[in-house]
Amino acid sequence: MKRYQEIKSEALKRLEQERADNAPIIRITMSTCARAAGAEETRKAIEEVLEERGLTAKIVNVGCLGHCYAEPLLIIDNPAVGFPPICYYEVTPNKAKLICRSYFEDGDPSFEYVLGAMEENDLIPPVTTFPRFSMEQRIVMEHCGLIDPWNIDHYLEKDGYASLASILEMQPDEVVEIIDRSGLRGRGGAGFPTGKKWRFARLQENTKRVVICNADEGDPGAYMDRTIIESNPHQLLEGLAICAYAVGADEAIIYVRAEYPLAVQTIRHAIKQAEEYGILGENILGSDFSLHVTVFQGSGAFVCGEETALIQSVEGKRGMPQHRPPYPVEKGLWGRPTVVNNVKTLASVPPIIRKGADWFRSIGTEGSPGTAIFSIVGNVKHAGLVEIAMGTTLRTLIFDICGGIPNKKKFKAVQIGGPSGGCLPEDFLDTPIDFDSLTKAGAMMGSGGMVVMDEDSCMVDVARYFLEFTQKESCGKCTFCRIGTKHLLNILDRITKGEGKEEDLEILQQLAEDIKKGSLCGLGKTAPNPVLTSLKYFMDEYIAHVKEKRCPALKCRALIAYYIDLEKCARGCEVCVGSCPVEAIFTAKGRKKAIDQELCVKCGECMAVCPPEYDAVFKVSPPELAPIVERPPDQQPKKASGEK
Amino acid sequence: MKITVDGKVLEVEEGISVLEACLQNGIFIPNLCFLKERERPHASCRLCFVQVEGMPTPTTSCTLPVKDGMVIHTNTPEVRRLQKTAFKLIMSGHPCHAKTCPVGKNCTLMKIAKFLGVGLGPKPYERLDREMPDLIDFGFMYYSPYRCVLCAKCIHVCKTQNGKPLLTFARRGFETIVAFFQDPLENTEEKCINCRACTNICPTGALVLKDTENVEREDEAQTA
Ligand SMILES: Cc1cc2nc3c(=O)[nH]c(=O)nc-3n(C[C@H](O)[C@H](O)[C@H](O)COP(=O)(O)O)c2cc1C
Ligand code: SF4
Ligand code: SF4
Ligand code: FES
Numbered sequence: 001m002k003r004y005q006e007i008k009s010e011a012l013k014r015l016e017q018e019r020a021d022n023a024p025i026i027r028i029t030m031s032t033c034a035r036a037a038g039a040e041e042t043r044k045a046i047e048e049v050l051e052e053r054g055l056t057a058k059i060v061n062v063g064c065l066g067h068c069y070a071e072p073l074l075i076i077d078n079p080a081v082g083f084p085p086i087c088y089y090e091v092t093p094n095k096a097k098l099i100c101r102s103y104f105e106d107g108d109p110s111f112e113y114v115l116g117a118m119e120e121n122d123l124i125p126p127v128t129t130f131p132r133f134s135m136e137q138r139i140v141m142e143h144c145g146l147i148d149p150w151n152i153d154h155y156l157e158k159d160g161y162a163s164l165a166s167i168l169e170m171q172p173d174e175v176v177e178i179i180d181r182s183g184l185r186g187r188g189g190a191g192f193p194t195g196k197k198w199r200f201a202r203l204q205e206n207t208k209r210v211v212i213c214n215a216d217e218g219d220p221g222a223y224m225d226r227t228i229i230e231s232n233p234h235q236l237l238e239g240l241a242i243c244a245y246a247v248g249a250d251e252a253i254i255y256v257r258a259e260y261p262l263a264v265q266t267i268r269h270a271i272k273q274a275e276e277y278g279i280l281g282e283n284i285l286g287s288d289f290s291l292h293v294t295v296f297q298g299s300g301a302f303v304c305g306e307e308t309a310l311i312q313s314v315e316g317k318r319g320m321p322q323h324r325p326p327y328p329v330e331k332g333l334w335g336r337p338t339v340v341n342n343v344k345t346l347a348s349v350p351p352i353i354r355k356g357a358d359w360f361r362s363i364g365t366e367g368s369p370g371t372a373i374f375s376i377v378g379n380v381k382h383a384g385l386v387e388i389a390m391g392t393t394l395r396t397l398i399f400d401i402c403g404g405i406p407n408k409k410k411f412k413a414v415q416i417g418g419p420s421g422g423c424l425p426e427d428f429l430d431t432p433i434d435f436d437s438l439t440k441a442g443a444m445m446g447s448g449g450m451v452v453m454d455e456d457s458c459m460v461d462v463a464r465y466f467l468e469f470t471q472k473e474s475c476g477k478c479t480f481c482r483i484g485t486k487h488l489l490n491i492l493d494r495i496t497k498g499e500g501k502e503e504d505l506e507i508l509q510q511l512a513e514d515i516k517k518g519s520l521c522g523l524g525k526t527a528p529n530p531v532l533t534s535l536k537y538f539m540d541e542y543i544a545h546v547k548e549k550r551c552p553a554l555k556c557r558a559l560i561a562y563y564i565d566l567e568k569c570a571r572g573c574e575v576c577v578g579s580c581p582v583e584a585i586f587t588a589k590g591r592k593k594a595i596d597q598e599l600c601v602k603c604g605e606c607m608a609v610c611p612p613e614y615d616a617v618f619k620v621s622p623p624e625l626a627p628i629v630e631r632p633p634d635q636q637p638k639k640a641s642g643e644k
Numbered sequence: 645m646k647i648t649v650d651g652k653v654l655e656v657e658e659g660i661s662v663l664e665a666c667l668q669n670g671i672f673i674p675n676l677c678f679l680k681e682r683e684r685p686h687a688s689c690r691l692c693f694v695q696v697e698g699m700p701t702p703t704t705s706c707t708l709p710v711k712d713g714m715v716i717h718t719n720t721p722e723v724r725r726l727q728k729t730a731f732k733l734i735m736s737g738h739p740c741h742a743k744t745c746p747v748g749k750n751c752t753l754m755k756i757a758k759f760l761g762v763g764l765g766p767k768p769y770e771r772l773d774r775e776m777p778d779l780i781d782f783g784f785m786y787y788s789p790y791r792c793v794l795c796a797k798c799i800h801v802c803k804t805q806n807g808k809p810l811l812t813f814a815r816r817g818f819e820t821i822v823a824f825f826q827d828p829l830e831n832t833e834e835k836c837i838n839c840r841a842c843t844n845i846c847p848t849g850a851l852v853l854k855d856t857e858n859v860e861r862e863d864e865a866q867t868a
Pocket of ligand 1: 186187190194303306
């Protein structure tokens, strides 16, 4: 503890010196999501304007705040002028220049670009007036987007590594006991009790134990783990070190996918800094405990997130799951007892140690204490990363916190748990989000991917999309998953093309059940979930596709047609004609337009460009509903007639 | 130790799997990927299901160590349903050309079909085609993807013989195949011709040596 206090006070001293000049601080989000939204250009623009105008301000890169719908975000903190720290949203390079000039030169905080103040004050409404801020509860992401992930001092300032320092004075069993009592369950998908896993590892005779942090994160659309590493890597490292101490490991590996270059760099840098400070490496904080942490870059296969496949991959073999038992805690990497934990699981550990198991239990539900982190994407207003107490209902999360469905559309379904999860309809919106309730509903907590879908989504097509993913990502080892999911995919493909047979529905159901029971690993065991839940909750859509050759959501191309309503079409308007890539639109009677159904490829371009005052293009299913308009001989497409 | 299988009490040695115990005692359980010598069962064919009393669902018997007092049923409706589905799935990617097949009468798949009381076709599933040639040239032998059931026996014996496997899995999903890697610094061909562990163990005739007889057969298969 003494060594820790020294390190911390040195860090505080350094920060104090840095801030002695009282210069304003501009924090800009610089995680992968913000960079994709143009944060690098915004930063350059700020540098330029500061330089041009001779302004002094420090620019600090921070990680992701979770508000990905509003990236890039900027927080200007200038206590000298009496403003609270102010957060700006969607800051393009031009906006950044405007904001900086008016803030620093005119003392005007540009209210029109303000998202909110980061503190309570009398001047500017704080961000906490938005449910997206106030209804979240942050344990793992508490400091994300607020501290500099590349500077360990920032983490130390927030009492970082104090938990590690304190457990070094405990017996490892006491640490396991705290985690056990906290009721923490693995955030990697299955929700296995973490304390139980650690205790199991301690019981192994072999004392050459290893800890692996699973940051493979292969679910399409999920990026929580990446964000946590990019935004606050030290909280993960602290949790990792506590875990290693508790289970008696002196080696730890962080398995990150190679497609996450920024996360890899950030974590490598963090490890190096922690080692320089004596917080990792030999004799941590002056104790007998040593830990070597390395980063392993996985090749990005989804199945490598499965723990036994992950271990095979670290051993240099093809990432193929193995039968369990033996579990990795018994016989894992190189035959040694191996604890595999998810990023969010490990990052939950330092706050639990600091505030106690009872505090953690007071958040969330009896069976699933703590918080859940989701990356919410799809048809939802405020997409991004959200951390909420377990037990929050889907309705609260989607409608109150994330602002509901945009464009006045109706909610249709929410897909939780990525390719292994299920699609839940409106009736399930009051389901509390926790491991057991979601599993009961047929979905899964998974690792936290959530896709919200509006009325325009076809559930058969959604199931087909996920099956295509699992079939492609199946490791190919076992019969049910390798061949069974191929059949599921083929059948779904047929149905979306209008070639489905009535008996297909029964085959889908039976085969999906068998794949679930018969597969070797979690991938195959959960792959049928999108099919089973959509069959259960959206059977009418399947029947419409199969029996009526109709796609109720007007999504499946083979089952729809576009036509132009001659009543509504404006005489002489030509907008749609040029938009059609295949010259399917021709002039019919009265200089109105019509679509040649033979040529139409159903891209929907004409519908998109038809001026709103006419709104003459319609989409129907089944395609026979579209009125046929004869194409006059003098109106034949040029291309087709010219070429042949 | 004693276990009970389908009402019969068996005296079995410790440390073996339920599958092995049953096979030793003349109780057949369908299996394709089980190899006694393997340290960890491959457990990929998913045919060897049994129901253990006290367990919620059927389990693969090749991965199940015997335990004293265990009560096992090899033929519950649930077990049979999984076995039949697994078998049909395998057959949906393995069209049977009995006349030209190098395995001939001694075919494990036929034996399993007979045992389960099903045909060799995939009904109600459709036949699946691979976007792959029927035969892939491995130098001194041929590999035929549509015959292979990916039991990995060849990979295991190859590794045991050579220290490192020359055979390995490649690709993913339904397109998964066995691939062959020749070390350019070694005269693998000579070594392999003398070894032949893989062609000897392959249960489906997916790996065959290129002697003239086989080549002719394969040509027939191609034109047939
Ligand atoms: C197909 C498949 C993919 C998985 N992918 C991940 C992943 O990306 N990240 C992860 O932490 N766990 C993943 N898991 C779960 C792991 O196998 C393992 O349960 C988890 O890492 C344990 O950590 P936890 O106890 O902290 O949840 C996956 C499991 C399966 C079956
Ligand atoms: S269930 Fe799929 S991913 Fe898992 S072992 Fe079987 S084939 Fe591989
Ligand atoms: S080639 Fe034969 S032995 Fe090898 S995996 Fe295929 S079926 Fe099994
Ligand atoms: S013999 Fe058990 S799964 Fe193949």
